[in-house]
Amino acid sequence: MQKKKHIHTSDKINQNHQIPQSRGDATPSIGSASIEDAVKLIRSIAPDTKIETRYIDESDGYTLGAPVVSKYDIPGFDRSTKDGFAVCAADTQDASPHSPVRLTFSGSIQNGFSPSHTLSRGTCMTIATGGALPNCSDAVVMHEHAHLNGSCVEISCPVSPGDNIIRRDEDAQAGKILFPEGRILRPQDIGVLAGFGICTVQVRAMPIIGILSTGPELVPADGRPSRGEVRETNSYLISALCRKLGAVPNRYGIAWEGSTDLSNMLCTAVSECDAIIISGGSAHDERDRTAEVISKHGAILLSGLSISPRKKMVIGEIQGKPIIGLPGHPASVYLLLLLVVSNLIQVMKGSVTHGLLKEFGIAGIDIKAHPDREYHIPVRINENQIIPLSRKAGLISLLTHCDGIIHIPQGSKGVKKGEILEVMDLTRIRSPNHSPVHEK
Template sequence: MNFDTFLIVDWSGGNDRGLAPKKDAIWAGVARKGKAEEPVYLRNRQVAEEWITAFLSDERKAKRRVMAGFDFAFGYPAGFGKVLTGSDDPFAIWDWFADRVEDSPKANNRFDLAGEINAMFPGAGPFWGNGLKRDIKRLPRKGNSRRGHGMPEKRAAEEMAKGAFPVWQLAGAGAVGSQVIMGLPMLSRLRKAFDAFVWPFEPLSGDIALVEVWPSLLSKVIAVTQPDDRIKDAHQVFTLAQALSALSPAELQNLLDVPITAEGSILGLGQEKLLTKAAVGPVAAPPLRNDCFALPPGVDWTPVATALRHLRENLSATTDVETVPLAEAAGRILATDVIAARSHPPTSNAAVDGYGFAGPAEEGDHIMSLQSGRAAAGHPFKGKVKAGHALRILTGADLPKGVDTVILQEDAHVTDKRVTFQGPLRQGANVRQAAEDMRAGKRILRAGRRLTPADLATGASAGIGAFEVQTQLRVGILSTGDELVTAGQPTGAGQIFDANHPMLSAIVAAWGHKVVDLGRAPDDKAKLRGILDDGAGQCDVIITSGGASAGDEDHMSSLLEDTGTFALWRIAMKPGRPMAMGLWQDKPVFGLPGNPVAALVCALVFARPALEVLAGGRWPAPEGFTARANFTKKKKAGRREYLRARISNGRVAIFPFEGSGRVSGASWATGLVELDERARDIKPGDPIRFIPFSSFGI
């Protein structure tokens, strides 16, 4: 959905505010292409409607599509229209008010009109808050004076929007009811004058759309960005107009994709993070420091723990942020905390099939009358269960009024008229309490988490339709060496098939990153330079294998050294040892050993956590467990060793050949035995640490 201009209006139900700009007045904000103009002060509703009408006319003449947002409710709670107009059509409500509201800069009839509307309802209310000195028949001054009017206190939108006030309050702090009554007539006239389409009452089309907004969705941004010389109301329309105009068409469509409802809704409700991101603008990931890989002076052989700690302390996210639909979010890394849009369960409901009543039930026999009807999931019982009565209720059904306890159907004897069972049964038995799992407004998932299928269920249950995630880390995979040939291709003298490239590509893909195939580089410094230049333009990080030491043909080390960011780590580990690291055009490069098993182990131990942090995630420490060895091994002190291993008959067996060129051992193994730097004399039955490959994310 594409709009050229965004107009945001902060409306007022009060009287004329005078010539000088003031708070609690009417303000209009306009933005195009992510840039907002200085807000316009409109002293009263008559001036405002004239200005808005002229503005929309000018935009239409300029052939610009306009989204016009107004900060008051476009509708009332379900059932109101039926009483007022005999129809659920929200536009009938607009026209009803347009025909009856009398308005001038200094006076209007909103309080008297509210009293007349209250007379259409039973009991007292639903409107309240008489702001005049004289009494008005059937309009209570206080909200707690109302009773029996039959209307919900809030629309579904206000229930979701933390801090939103109900539309029934006409006076006092937080009163929004007057804004609605005085705003709907204007909307009715604008809709007819411009053939405007209204969200979310109808699909948007044409060149002018009217939408309901609430600047408080951006309250945190507004609070920290408001200039000292700008009134808060003015800054609200400025910020919201700018945020909406900064959204891409797909992001805006994401806000608009809500069910059509006669109550109306608030644009962006539940998508506050997307709006906030648009309001603050793109946040570029900071570049890595040139010395991020440099170890302290004098360090030669680096213990594994020291190398890991150095990476953890010096690397940070290099990816950007994007919004993706829930269905596409599995495996992505959360860029921001996820806040529940709705409680789960939203209402208290039955955990079993049975019979609901008002508990508790003391020890002994209980006989209750069986009330007619039933409650089922998706089909709530609309009446109230009488005291001393029980109602048939099915698993997942909302608890009706008068029910707080459920007796399991297998524990009850039922006839056409009675339910009998044995107590005791505590109050609340067999009931899932509202919000016992997740509460609206509370954090349910933390930033940095890689989303699992279960996380999607958690988010969906809490009303989350999209996630703000880090863009996928683009990892270039490059093999080096004249001796390498793609498997299946003809080989020449001294050539071998490239095992590292497919292995590392598959590992990186399994970790959830995007693989960029950089192919193979010959032992030619100039050609390798060109491949790295090309890779830096496509990738966020590059992983190479081979050429990572200091030999005549180790051109990778030589090129990185020329950048002034080169670090050759001699890791005190086996297999592995040499790792070359540095920055190429500000993109990190990890140079792994050329032997396949050494490349595999270094990738699992070092590349995996480093890439996760660069991708915006948390540092993942592998989880191993203690098991008994079924092998014998003497180990010298000084280096950490990783042995290819598998569990066999409840004990750990190791691959009998330790050479890092024996690729088949990696296929045979299901994990690694990790032996720390101490000398060991391992015998069968000794405890050792086994780390499954699954703990390394493969």
């Protein structure tokens, strides 16, 4: 299982960004890594998951861990694609509506298993769509161009060899690669595999992602917060997104009691999972605690991002397993999961896909940007009109209206109403139209 890592990328980013740049006591330290840097790094450190055999009926969304090769010629026999008459094409060359060719009717081909027939020159047999052509027959004349008259069939239109048939290996040749390694299986692919007699596939196991939350202000979602406390949201958000991205979430709960608690929980998670996501408390000292604990057991590879608004993200490694520290605000967590963590899961699963797919939409209003900065903005999509959502930090309900993310690169002054934009979106399920609460 050869790793396709680009270690130099990791090393370079490590050099540039390992030491967070402090901007004074009170401001969180902000690195200068871009989202692109973070994605490169995370793709370079993602470990492969093991290869497992799965029944095709339970393989939708899995990534092939080995190419799928056809064992047989498919369909395996010359097959009619029309209801009509199996003929030797050469016998029909002089046929026309005014001067039909007459062939001797020599019986019917049954669909399904039937004894092997051989067609003599000057004869024909009825055949249904899907039927196996008799030997020495090389084409089918459609019913519309043939008329059975006693023991004789009148053909009013010539056919060429191969007309209205599928050749015995036209769907697939034995030994041909049907699907390459790295292909994500879709429902239609599973149908194809069944049709080709391939009922099990070698796929990458789903990566197991450990999920931890930190913050003294957190209570469980079904708890009752006192003044100053809030419900823990991120582990639910991260779990559901991991499942959507084809990973298995494994929750470890909330680390309340500072570094020792977090440290112990992290060690357990590292021993049981393929990668770990820690979502941090909202306060400054809480964010630093995550980095401190990762450093204690492994190494910090990236700290801080240069995007707007500032996102505190930590990428580290413990025992070869990626550790991602995310901020506390659910909207930031959502954004970084889609932009960065989605890549981790893709690489671990061996997928050739890079990031999430984009679709087009039209800017519903002017979207201003400062040319010095790069923006990733959560948006609503309403009949292809893109409306940016207000980004008041800490509002959970922002996510209710979030349908995707747009990117405004550094150097741009923004986008005018009516311009075509690319939107990154995970679910393609739109929030309802009548929820303008957070529009600006």
